[in-house]
Amino acid sequence: MRIRESWAELDGATKVLVEVVGGFAALVIAVVLVVVIAAILGSFVLGVGDSVEEPRAPQTSFSIEYDHAMTGPIVVVRHEGGDAIAADRLTLEADDRPAKTWQDEDGTVTAGDEFGMNAPNGATVRLVWHGEDGTAVLVRGHVPTPER
CATH class of the missing domain: 1.20.5 (Single alpha-helices involved in coiled-coils or other helix-helix interfaces)
Structure with a gap:
């Protein structure tokens, strides 16, 4: 009260x-x-609360080497380690050149496998993985211009 x-x-x-x-x-x-x-x-x-999943690129390590041969620069990409990848999912691209699909005898790219292509001096080279839901650049390099 x-x-x-x-x-x-x-x-x-x-x-x-x-x-x-x-x-x-x-x-x-x-x-x-x-x-x-x-x-x-x-x-x-x-749908803002929905999670958006990015395509999961393989967890790998690649190296790029360049060799200036008589026919022009050759780019060689080497799988150094990590996940094995289906060869038909990888393309090697160099600026305006047509993309080149990785060729491998057993169809699977594993550590130690190499693949190459001719590329012009100064070109940007990319190894691209093509997944079901998207693509990812696994390694990128720049072809050096030889000094004269």
């Missing part, structure tokens, strides 16, 4: 002020709850 007695002792202006402050606080809490609930529902409806 103490609260009723305290409330009865307050004058009219104080009662109005307490009611306004209490009403304002309740309104702020209601607005915050509505915004939070709308954000959560919106993220699920719009």
